Amino acid sequence: MCALRRLHRSVRTLRGSFTRGSLTCTAVTQWQPGRCGGLTFCQKLSTGGALRSDFLKDLGAQLAAAKKKAADSLPGSNWTPFEINPSLPPETADIVIVGGGVMGWSIAYWLKQKERFSKDMRVLVVERDPTYSQASTVLSAGGIRQQFSLLENIHLSLESADFMRNINEHLSVVNEDPVDLQFNQSGYLFLASEAVAHVMEQNYNTQRCAGAKVSLFSPQQVKEKFPWINTEGVALASYGLENEGWFDPWTLLNAFRRKAMSMGVIQCFGEVADFKHMKQVMMTKNGEQMERRTIKSVKVQMPNSLEYQPVDCALVVNAAGAFSGKLAELVGIGLDPKDSLAGFSVPVEPRKRYVYVVHCPDGPGLDSPFLIDYSGVYFRREGLGGNYICGVSPEEAEEPDTSNLEVDHQFFEDKVWPKLANRVPAFEELKVTSAWAGFYDYNTFDQNGIIGIHPLINNMYFATGFSGHGLQHSPAVGRAVAELILDGEFKTLDLSGLSFQRILMQEPMLERNIV
Amino acid sequence: MSAPLISLRRCCQRAAGLLVARRHWSSSSASPPSLVSRSLDFLAQRFYDVEALLNWKSRIGKDQLRKKNLYYGYTHKHYGPDIASAYYILNLGGGFRFVGQSEWFRADSRGKFNWDFLNYKDTPVEEVDMSHTIINYVGLSNLERQHLRTLKLQGCPEVDDWFLAGLHKFQDSLEELDISHCPRITVGGLAALRNLSHLKHLNVSSLPRISNPGLVIILLEEMLPQCQIRADGYDLSLPQAGREKSEERLEAER
């Protein structure tokens, strides 16, 4: 209304200035006396031109605002008449997923995917770091392989590869660009020494039985197929023909996120700082007291502020990667003495792993698979410009400090390069161009994923502890967790072997690896 | 390697280095969306019904694709793997030649074909031409039992990198492969051709998603030294100095 009035007024001003030339000033004052003081009058006089453009600008702004309002009230917008901090999470949610890494978003996607026909379930993903600067997902090497010894892991890989092959059937969003994982179908090549060749053969048989396309090579065959490898000390090699290689982790993470959000999952940036939970005291058979907890609400602390929001929820999924052990401590898990049942903790902790990017123009080129030597050293190609990434896991006694993500360059000189150059002589001449470090979500108990509900918490599901193969298993694990939550049991893939049961019973599920 | 090639390679490597950092495929190769698809997009964002209809449409398309490429289990059981393969090929509109025959069986443009191939029970298929058909990764299992020597897949919209990785099934026999004009193939899939150790001829012309063909072709030649590689339809002229510089600046700005 105000704009209209102003419009009226200035039109008259304009008309005046055109018809009466220099007499305008008096004409204008005649219309203004009641409303403006003398000062305004003077200003108006001297700024006639500015007034005009002011008006146009004003009108433009008003029109834009009106248009925005109209657009906002069209169906499909999230406009509400009240101002609220848009980054705050909702006050209630059915399921809160802590950790917006690839696991968290995969679970979110599958939860929505499985309850396709009811849009009511409210799923919230809480991630503390919008830049993902410390998330293992984006700091990983991005590899996928079937060459495991445990059937669970092999099946997880096969299912995940199948998912990635059809990724656009799962994760494409109507009228947006299709997902391009940038998958490199280059396979993994494992080299075994005399001492572990028999393990490799057993693993090979398990893998073939599970349906993985793997083949065994003798050292001569390796030499023929990969002439740039020094086969000294190699007794046997296994090579994945299909479904193995590497891809861009960012793309997978973003694809899950984009799809899940298009299906109605709510994203929130903030840290889960506390849980409100209820305790229920129970007695075990031998008279030990035990507390079972039920989480009532999750306290989400907003970044860089004191603001927080408690979110009432029915279920919590712990997908906080390397920090999932810490998250469990917030519910009081693992704080009691170690030997008691109540002190039974989540055996997941961060372990720092370095990845070095090297440049070597005479390296193996397009030919190079993801090579894993029995000494533990691995490398793969990165792009086509003669770049490679490589690394090795440090010995248990020499685990680096995990308070930061700094890279130890001496480690490359001492532990990586000698072994790498021994296996691939071309790498004697290389240049380290950059490096980064990331945290493994390391399961100190048996280095395998932990999937399922914690025995001491009624409503917290875990998907963590994958220790270096979580990225590739995320699609299948996400589905498994969603099944566990919505159906109460595993439907497509029986992963009960990876539950907390084994930790409770002290029966580790160890990979029989050649490294 | 001759001198000009080496310098070409250097240059390409440099360009590739720049590309590595860029990670995401630019979608500029795709033509800008038409007015119809833009307005559909607009409507779909606002109305669930339009979104659902669009979803349906794409699902029906996918269903058809899936049905056509299903495993021909019934035919396989009653007529053997060779007839099943032949039937699959003709059904999709492709053509093939049996071992020891000079005559090709082909579906005509309306998808009709001659059923005489049923007389060649237990004769393996040797050459297959699936150009411009919708063969996909799943359909490949229908050819699994064959010792193919030649496979032509010119302009197949569903042939992607996973398909190329699946070709290892023919690693002991395949000598000639034509994947030119396939819109979905990228370098990531070409790397899988390393398993085809008997390959003698490879046609990788006009693959739209290969972003730096000069380098890729050289790398392919290095990877498959025994194989003759044909790659037409690429603009292999060296990038001009000016353009490269501006690209570098762009990278620096990122």
Ligand SMILES: Cc1cc2nc3c(=O)[nH]c(=O)nc-3n(C[C@H](O)[C@H](O)[C@H](O)COP(=O)(O)OP(=O)(O)OC[C@H]3O[C@@H](n4cnc5c(N)ncnc54)[C@H](O)[C@@H]3O)c2cc1C
């Ligand atoms: C160097 C390296 C190489 C690897 N290579 C491979 C490989 O080749 N193949 C493979 O499959 N895997 C690989 N991995 C392992 C893989 O990266 C991980 O297993 C996987 O990414 C785990 O995913 P995640 O979503 O559970 O964890 P993350 O990606 O770490 O996500 C967890 C998220 O939770 C958030 N979070 C934590 N605590 C809280 C809280 N209290 N509140 C809110 N948010 C919180 C964190 O910010 C983080 O973003 C590698 C890992 C490393 C470090």
